Amino acid sequence: MGFNNGFEHVRLENKWKKLRIQYREAGMSEEAIQEMYNFDVQVVNSEQRYYRHSKDLAFNDADTEDTHSNDRYEEAILMADTYRETKSRFTWIGEIEDERLLSALEKLKEEDLKILTLYAYDGYTVTEISKVLRCSQPTISIKIKRITKFLKNFEFDAMD
Numbered sequence: 001m002g003f004n005n006g007f008e009h010v011r012l013e014n015k016w017k018k019l020r021i022q023y024r025e026a027g028m029s030e031e032a033i034q035e036m037y038n039f040d041v042q043v044v045n046s047e048q049r050y051y052r053h054s055k056d057l058a059f060n061d062a063d064t065e066d067t068h069s070n071d072r073y074e075e076a077i078l079m080a081d082t083y084r085e086t087k088s089r090f091t092w093i094g095e096i097e098d099e100r101l102l103s104a105l106e107k108l109k110e111e112d113l114k115i116l117t118l119y120a121y122d123g124y125t126v127t128e129i130s131k132v133l134r135c136s137q138p139t140i141s142i143k144i145k146r147i148t149k150f151l152k153n154f155e156f157d158a159m160d
Contacts, residue, residue: 005048012044089114092121104154112147119144 016037023033090113096102108116118124118132126144130137 005044008044008048012040016040090117092117100154101151104151107154108147108150112143115140115143116147 020033020037023036093102093105093113096105105113105116115129115133118129119126124132126137126140130140133140
């Protein structure tokens with residue numbers, strides 16, 4: 001699918017010959033008509049830019065002129081990614097790029113993940129977490145230290 005800029009502008013002008021007459025008969029001011037015309041010109045120009053900067057993906061098409069370029073483009077856009085499903089409220093874990101840290105986080109219990117999410121991701125204080133989870137501040141502090149120690153130890157163990 002291509003874009004013929006000249007053809008589109010001719011088509012726009014032909015359309016606007018009729019529209020100008022209709023808008024004048026309806027009592028529109030010349031300034032308002034010109035603003036609407038300018039908007040339509042911007043839309044056509046935007047479409048032209050889109051087509052100019054888009055690449056048609058015809059990888060297996062024998063008629064493709066620049067198959068080497070298409071091969072390089074295909075190679076650039078295709079990548080293997082490891083998909084990891086995480087529990088919905090812990091989706092931030094899926095954004096972690098460090099594989100060792102990600103593996104460690106996936107081994108945590110749901111309660112530990114909830115505390116870690118509230119503390120590290122949502123920015124809650126120990127006092128706020130204790131209120132949310134209805135337990136004492138010292139308990140939350142101990143759990144946060146235990147989680148931190150686990151993550152640090154897991155990272156070092158994974159390096160061995």
